[in-house]
Amino acid sequence: MNDYQYDHQTVKGFIVSSIFWGVVGILIGLWISVQMWKPEFNVPPFFTFGRLRVVHTNSLAFGLGIGAIFGISYYIAMRLTKRPLVFPKLARFHLYLFNAAIALAALSLFAGMNQTLEYAELEWPLDIGVVILWVIFAVNIFGTIIKRKDEQMYISLWYIIATVIAVAVLYIVNNLAVPASLTKSYSLFAGVNSANVQWWYGHNAVGFVFTTPILAMFYYFLPKSTGLPIYSHRLSIIAFWSLVFAYLWTGAHHLVYTPLPDWIQTLAIVFTLFLIAPSWGSVINGYYTVGTDWNKMQTHYLTKFFILGITFYGLQTVQGPTQAIRVVSQLIHYTDWVPGHVHMGTMGWVTMTTAASIYYIIPKIYGTEIYSIKAANVHFWLVLIGQLMFSITMWITGIQQGALWKATNADGSLKYTFMEGLVKNYPFWQLRTVAGVIFTVGMLFFIYNISMTIRKGKALAASRA
Amino acid sequence: MAGELYRRPIMFAVVATVVILIGTIVTMFFPMFTEGMHPRLENLKPYTALQLAGKDIYMREGCNNCHTQTVRPLRTEVMRYGEYSKAGEFAFDRPFLWGSKRTGPDLARIGGKYPDAWHYKHFENPQAFFAQSNMPKYGWLQSGKLDPAAMEAHMKVNGFPYTQEEMADLPSKTELDALVAYMQVIGTGVKKAVPVTVAAMAEEKNPLAGDPNAHERGEKVYEKECEACHGDDGRGGIGPRLTDDIWLNKEGDISDGRIYEIIANGTANGMPPYAGQLDKDKIWSLVSYIRHEQHKTK
Amino acid sequence: MTEDFDSTNIEDFEAKDTARKLPIGWLILFWGLILWGIYYFVMYSPSISGWTQEKAYHESVKK
Ligand code: HEM
Numbered sequence: 147m148n149d150y151q152y153d154h155q156t157v158k159g160f161i162v163s164s165i166f167w168g169v170v171g172i173l174i175g176l177w178i179s180v181q182m183w184k185p186e187f188n189v190p191p192f193f194t195f196g197r198l199r200v201v202h203t204n205s206l207a208f209g210l211g212i213g214a215i216f217g218i219s220y221y222i223a224m225r226l227t228k229r230p231l232v233f234p235k236l237a238r239f240h241l242y243l244f245n246a247a248i249a250l251a252a253l254s255l256f257a258g259m260n261q262t263l264e265y266a267e268l269e270w271p272l273d274i275g276v277v278i279l280w281v282i283f284a285v286n287i288f289g290t291i292i293k294r295k296d297e298q299m300y301i302s303l304w305y306i307i308a309t310v311i312a313v314a315v316l317y318i319v320n321n322l323a324v325p326a327s328l329t330k331s332y333s334l335f336a337g338v339n340s341a342n343v344q345w346w347y348g349h350n351a352v353g354f355v356f357t358t359p360i361l362a363m364f365y366y367f368l369p370k371s372t373g374l375p376i377y378s379h380r381l382s383i384i385a386f387w388s389l390v391f392a393y394l395w396t397g398a399h400h401l402v403y404t405p406l407p408d409w410i411q412t413l414a415i416v417f418t419l420f421l422i423a424p425s426w427g428s429v430i431n432g433y434y435t436v437g438t439d440w441n442k443m444q445t446h447y448l449t450k451f452f453i454l455g456i457t458f459y460g461l462q463t464v465q466g467p468t469q470a471i472r473v474v475s476q477l478i479h480y481t482d483w484v485p486g487h488v489h490m491g492t493m494g495w496v497t498m499t500t501a502a503s504i505y506y507i508i509p510k511i512y513g514t515e516i517y518s519i520k521a522a523n524v525h526f527w528l529v530l531i532g533q534l535m536f537s538i539t540m541w542i543t544g545i546q547q548g549a550l551w552k553a554t555n556a557d558g559s560l561k562y563t564f565m566e567g568l569v570k571n572y573p574f575w576q577l578r579t580v581a582g583v584i585f586t587v588g589m590l591f592f593i594y595n596i597s598m599t600i601r602k603g604k605a606l607a608a609s610r611a
Numbered sequence: 612m613a614g615e616l617y618r619r620p621i622m623f624a625v626v627a628t629v630v631i632l633i634g635t636i637v638t639m640f641f642p643m644f645t646e647g648m649h650p651r652l653e654n655l656k657p658y659t660a661l662q663l664a665g666k667d668i669y670m671r672e673g674c675n676n677c678h679t680q681t682v683r684p685l686r687t688e689v690m691r692y693g694e695y696s697k698a699g700e701f702a703f704d705r706p707f708l709w710g711s712k713r714t715g716p717d718l719a720r721i722g723g724k725y726p727d728a729w730h731y732k733h734f735e736n737p738q739a740f741f742a743q744s745n746m747p748k749y750g751w752l753q754s755g756k757l758d759p760a761a762m763e764a765h766m767k768v769n770g771f772p773y774t775q776e777e778m779a780d781l782p783s784k785t786e787l788d789a790l791v792a793y794m795q796v797i798g799t800g801v802k803k804a805v806p807v808t809v810a811a812m813a814e815e816k817n818p819l820a821g822d823p824n825a826h827e828r829g830e831k832v833y834e835k836e837c838e839a840c841h842g843d844d845g846r847g848g849i850g851p852r853l854t855d856d857i858w859l860n861k862e863g864d865i866s867d868g869r870i871y872e873i874i875a876n877g878t879a880n881g882m883p884p885y886a887g888q889l890d891k892d893k894i895w896s897l898v899s900y901i902r903h904e905q906h907k908t909k
Numbered sequence: 910m911t912e913d914f915d916s917t918n919i920e921d922f923e924a925k926d927t928a929r930k931l932p933i934g935w936l937i938l939f940w941g942l943i944l945w946g947i948y949y950f951v952m953y954s955p956s957i958s959g960w961t962q963e964k965a966y967h968e969s970v971k972k
């Protein structure tokens with residue numbers, strides 16, 4: 147077996163694992179979405195909403211998201227440096243450790259071992275495991291880049307490097323804690339200060355897990371799959387630096403109107419609004435790239451995945467900054483508007499772009515074609531409909547909730563009790579479950595398509611041998 | 612642009628690190644060393660072992676996925692939940708438990724809002740109070756035991772003072788006891804402000820006295836808001852009987868205006884205030900209803 | 910066997926397009942947001958404008 151083939155097995159391993167954890171997370175997503183309108187679906191002690199929701203977010207952000215990021219980044223790094231990974235065995239170990247860590251993470255969260263820091267729920271022994279995972283990744287990525295045959299580093303590599311650095315700093319700082327036992331610790335930070343540290347982390351987890359590595363994929367696979375060069379290299383440069391600079395200032399937009407000092411909130415809001423510019427730099431770059439030949443949207447099935455993906459990214463990066471403004475935050479903070487925003491990013495941008503990258507990689511690895519373009523198109527439309535329905539219903543609920551909470555009678559007293567407001571969410575929450583089912587069916591088409599492609603590839607390899 | 616940078620990965624990584632650290636230092640690291648980030652209210656007390664055990668359970672069960680613990684300084688929010696949150700209230704929370712989603716109501720001022728009995732009944736079956744609540748049932752916590760050795764370790768890590776008697780007492784308590792004890796202490800570091808009463812009570816007599824339908828309207832509100840505590844037709848339960856002549860443990864009738872006041876402002880012993888949630892007409896209709904029931908039983 | 914089986918070279922793409930000017934609309938956005946940021950920071954920083962969320966609250970309940 148040659149080096150590339152060995153490494154590609156590792157890449158494939160990450161992709162298959164990430165899909166597996168994705169399925170787990172999505173099914174739990176459906177489950178909690180039902181719990182929200184039918185509390186009978188809570189099964190204590192392990193399967194109540196409070197515990198399942200974190201299993202949902204962790205298995206998707208860390209299992210699906212980071213699994214795909216590890217695998218696809220390895221692939222991109224090899225292609226762009228024109229050499230195999232420096233430490234192929236380490237990469238294979240990385241894959242096994244990754245799966246062990248996610249499995250333990252899920253079990254520990256079911257068991258309620260939870261630091262209650264959003265997106266950093268795992269208790270300290272697992273945190274150490276996560277840090278080891280990133281160190282292995284960093285060693286392999288940097289090693290491969292340093293030993294590269296090619297001189298210039300392409301944009302995708304910049305984003306991958308920035309991801310590794312930022313995640314290292316963020317993850318370690320936010321998880322600093324004093325253990326009280328193997329399964330319980332207390333954060334090093336307290337009160338207002340811990341809130342500030344957590345959301346500095348939390349927002350940049352979005353920034354450096356759901357944004358920069360996905361942009362790395364976008365910048366690599368869009369030109370590769372369409373054969374069209376990126377519109378402007380200069381725009382990518384400015385967008386890159388201003389994005390990684392501004393992101394770190396914005397965490398406090400999750401804490402608007404809390405007791406956090408006003409100046410930190412204000413500074414965060416300022417940089418949050420500014421983020422529209424670098425984000426849209428990438429969006430515009432994507433549009434203009436395909437803009438030289440819009441026919442590609444019809445003639446090449448992957449183009450529409452990338453273009454819709456970046457469109458959702460564009461919508462996210464207008465929506466997100468808007469949410470940070472004080473008057474808007476007053477209305478939508480704490481409401482279902484936020485899950486609407488979240489899932490447009492995760493289901494629309496992250497999952498769409500990742501899936502398209504996988505459609506590109508898997509046939510490439512086996513030297514074959516995708517099993518069925520038709521199935522990929524069905525996947526596309528179902529996921530698109532499911533995601534739009536999810537976000538739109540949640541936006542409506544969110545605005546309604548916010549408005550009901552604020553509504554007053556002529557004499558100034560509140561118009562609605564909490565329960566009167568809650569009851570109005572139920573029809574929308576039910577629709578959200580339907581949206582989730584549509585999305586899930588779409589993902590099943592994707593999984594079927596990929597597994598058939600792998601089977602086809604294997605048969606081909608066997609016949610060649 | 613400096614093209615050289617994109618050929619030299621180590622230099623690139625160093626520059627990227629610096630760029631990433633600037634915002635980090637200004638908004639996260641530097642503030643850590645300012646006083647504004649470590650305030651503590653004077654009368655804020657560390658958690659007792661039982662309360663901390665309850666807080667641990669709150670974290671374990673992920674209650675923060677549905678409940679926030681911070682009231683924003685916004686008019687309607689203060690009316691709904693009580694005094695807005697102060698930075699100094701959270702000094703003993705490691706980490707903070709503000710949450711980010713209000714599927715259920717905010718809990719920053721839950722301490723003292725209800726009697727213990729209410730919480731036990733509510734955790735056991737939230738739907739018994741609000742048929743359409745989506746809060747999971749937590750009665751099963753009653754079979755959970757507290758482990759004094761573990762709690763001692765937890766208290767030590769937090770640096771909270773405790774006594775051996777306190778620890779010795781823990782095995783006789785359940786996880787549910789702990790959770791309720793925690794509920795009752797949340798937000799009590801701040802003095803309970805009188806709820807933002809809408810227009811002070813103007814009338815001493817019920818303005819709806821002549822309205823023959825008022826008590827029926829009142830009954831509707833009563834069934835939704837009060838029955839869970841005061842029982843069918845005001846016959847009593849967690850809250851006292853409303854149809855007798857004993858008011859706040861004192862014998863003898865009181866005026867309509869005084870009843871109005873009790874409903875509007877609540878009491879320190881577990882009657883929640885309703886001024887922020889019910890308008891004047893609704894509260895007076897409740898008074899009419901209570902009077903109507905009183906007459907029926909006499 | 911270390912051949913690269915991708916036929917197109919991404920680096921060639923880069924070389925071709927570096928000359929392009931930045932879109933004017935985007936430049937306006939970029940600088941506009943910076944200007945707005947300065948304005949907002951001045952308006953809502955307690956140490957500059959005196960605005961605080963607590964004061965704003967107390968004003969909103971006075972009426
Ligand atoms: C069938 C598809 C899905 C369904 C039905 C679903 C459902 C849900 C539900 C019900 C919540 C809780 C919302 C709340 O508390 O109000 C949630 C939260 C969340 N989900 Fe999903 N989800 C799905 C797919 C995904 C995917 C693919 C991702 C990520 C890649 C994701 C990431 C998240 C995150 C990060 C949150 C936390 C949001 C927050 O804290 O505001 N979900 N999801």
Ligand code: HEM
Binds near residue numbers: 466480491496
């Ligand atoms: C420039 C880009 C973005 C900005 C400025 C932004 C801004 C925001 C803001 C202000 C909130 C808090 C809303 C509230 O609670 O009131 C939020 C929540 C969130 N956003 Fe974004 N957003 C951006 C892009 C994205 C993208 C691309 C994703 C991808 C998945 C994403 C995922 C999330 C998640 C998961 C949360 C929920 C956090 C939580 O409460 O648990 N955001 N965002």
